[in-house]
Amino acid sequence: MSRLPAGEWSAFESGILWWQNRECATAAGTRLRDWK
Incomplete structure (x- = not known):
């Protein structure tokens, strides 16, 4: 694995x-939608 500069x-x-x-967030949103 190549070393990246600090900024990169x-x-x-x-x-x-x-x-x-x-x-x-997507998983939580899906879970909420299924729960309702």
Whole structure:
């Protein structure tokens, strides 16, 4: 795995965090919809 510059790495990490948050929000939304 290639080493990324600090700036690129933080952008990469925030992208992963955004994706995980989006996945969690989608799962929660689906669960709420099924529950109602």
